[in-house]
Amino acid sequence: MSDSAASNVPEPTPLEVFERLAWPVPTAFAGALAGFRFEQGDVLFREPAAYDAVSDAASAGGTALQVLLPKRSGRATPTDAEGDRRTALWESEVVLERVDLAEGASETLTTSQGRLLMTLWTGDEDWLRSERASPPVPLAARDLAGRLEEAKRTFVKGWKTRRGVGFVFVVDLASDASRTKAAAIEDALAPLGKLRRLARSPERAGVSEPERFHPALEVRGLAVAGTSEEEVQAALRGALYGGAQKDGEPEDGEATADRFSVSRHGLMIVLGAGD
Numbered sequence: 001m002s003d004s005a006a007s008n009v010p011e012p013t014p015l016e017v018f019e020r021l022a023w024p025v026p027t028a029f030a031g032a033l034a035g036f037r038f039e040q041g042d043v044l045f046r047e048p049a050a051y052d053a054v055s056d057a058a059s060a061g062g063t064a065l066q067v068l069l070p071k072r073s074g075r076a077t078p079t080d081a082e083g084d085r086r087t088a089l090w091e092s093e094v095v096l097e098r099v100d101l102a103e104g105a106s107e108t109l110t111t112s113q114g115r116l117l118m119t120l121w122t123g124d125e126d127w128l129r130s131e132r133a134s135p136p137v138p139l140a141a142r143d144l145a146g147r148l149e150e151a152k153r154t155f156v157k158g159w160k161t162r163r164g165v166g167f168v169f170v171v172d173l174a175s176d177a178s179r180t181k182a183a184a185i186e187d188a189l190a191p192l193g194k195l196r197r198l199a200r201s202p203e204r205a206g207v208s209e210p211e212r213f214h215p216a217l218e219v220r221g222l223a224v225a226g227t228s229e230e231e232v233q234a235a236l237r238g239a240l241y242g243g244a245q246k247d248g249e250p251e252d253g254e255a256t257a258d259r260f261s262v263s264r265h266g267l268m269i270v271l272g273a274g275d
Contacts, residue, residue, distance in 0.1 A: 020215040022123030034174035036089040069095040090114040138214040151205040164225040169266030174216035188239035
């Protein structure tokens with residue numbers, strides 16, 4: 001191949017994966033990860049190189065897990081299920097073909113969606129074996145949101161003594177709705193001044209029992225220098241408030257209760273107040 005021909009070959013696109021997982025699970029599996037439902041035809045590789053379309057997966061070595069059941073559904077995966085529904089999804093059956101790519105050997109395993117996720121999360125394939133006790137369902141975004149006060153010190157330290165206001169909130173990287181909301185928050189605060197953005201896993205955020213939280217969750221903070229709580233609250237209200245004024249209701253500022261609450265969406269922190 002000539003040098004000119006070689007220069008026309010596009011560079012491979014870097015594989016985007018979930019960082020808290022030991023296995024390199026592509027972000028394309030966000031719905032499956034959030035909803036505890038990997039389906040027929042899904043193939044997961046232990047080595048990132050095996051996902052490269054121009055490579056021979058066997059040459060990359062490692063393990064491949066191909067989902068045989070459940071059958072692929074036409075419904076959207078329920079990523080916001082609660083309580084018993086989350087538990088049912090977590091414990092639901094999945095049939096896999098486990099392939100040793102180097103040896104070419106394979107075996108069929110019947111396990112649960114929860115055990116599959118624990119394998120991807122920890123890298124420990126023994127989770128696929130039924131002899132181990134069933135793993136607990138990971139805590140969800142709303143549970144992590146209840147621990148934001150525990151993360152306050154980490155973010156204040158990360159922003160040092162930057163004067164202004166910080167806003168800390170939870171993002172579920174496996175949820176389209178959560179990522180969209182996070183983008184709306186950032187867009188709302190950007191006009192107030194230069195943003196300083198920090199993102200921390202539950203472990204790095206300093207919350208208690210971080211290993212109990214779903215691996216797609218992160219705590220994100222945005223700091224705006226030289227602004228006030230009132231300005232930040234007004235910007236967030238414009239982006240996040242779902243209430244709409246009805247005909248005949250008073251305008252803002254008149255005798256009407258403002259139902260918007262910043263604390264429902266995250267934690268506001270006044271920075272540099274003790275300097």
